Amino acid sequence: MNRITLGIVAFFGLAFFLYWQAQIKRSEMDAVKVRGIERPDFVADNLRTTEFNKLGLIASRVSAEHMEHYASSDITHFTKPVYLIYPENGQAQWQLSADRGQLNKNTSQVILENNVIIDAINIEEPLQSLSTQAVSVDLTTMIGTSQEMVYIKGKGFIIQGLGLHADLNSQKLSLLSQVEGTYEPH
Template sequence: MNRVTIGITAFFGLAFVLYWQAQVKRSEMDAIKIVGVERPDFIADNLRTIEFNKEGLIASKVTAKHMEHYASSDITHFTEPVYLIYPENGKAQWQLSADRGQLNKQTNKVILENNVIIDAIDIEEPLQSLSTQTVTLDLSTMIGSSEEMVYIEGKGFMIQGLGLHADLNAQKLSLLSKVEGTYEPQ
């Protein structure tokens, strides 16, 4: 063999080895991406949805700026969600909004985070607004809870306390500790 043939063979051999190494590294990187990052099964922008209960009555209405659903965990993430909650009697009574939300369909619980505001829809309701940083709501029982500071405004009063337990069906609300309030007669 002459030098040119040896040079060409060495060049193509080296090119093949470098190409093979690049392919091995690429497949390793693809495996890391697949294992490390779960992609949503579907995405929606400007979402509007209505959920019905077993009797055919509206259970909740949800709007959100952005939504991502992950079928493997059955969890849905929301950006700027707004929930209209319909307790047992079928009339919307509460509107819940937050910066972020998460719905777990396996447990049927909604977690709302950052600037959570719960407003009464009826202007005659004594309790008009509740705000906190995190609320967990069980959609099966309509029981909400929080371990954060909670601020409540109503007709002629303001109350704050640490922790919350609320039964939206029974329309009962309890602040758990460090409760302070101001009452202004009308």
């Protein structure tokens, strides 16, 4: 073999090797892409937002360490969200916080999970704090529900029970079962 033939064979050999490497990389990347997993349309860190109702009054305020919004489903995921809920009268009455949260704009449903704490804004409220592992709040009706164990602290009492139905507009709540309480007079 002369040098020219050897050079042509080496050139095509190198080209084939590089093409082969590119195909391996492409199939590895295709294997990493899982069908059905969508990427967020936008993300934010240290989010602070205020939403207004049709009358121009504040409907809610949200802050979170991290947020990812998916436009195709209109769902937003939050890390360490803190919601200030403004019921019908326009005054913030409840602060909701959790490790994780999800807002579905189509259904106006907020789902909070892991270390959920609902605190009264007004220190004069009889019910001061509620904690559970998961709660769902419909922002249209201001109805909150949970199927988890719920712990309530108030002025002079502690109550726990399984399941919750709360109307944040009328400030009425019901524990659904296994209710136990302790009253501590002042």
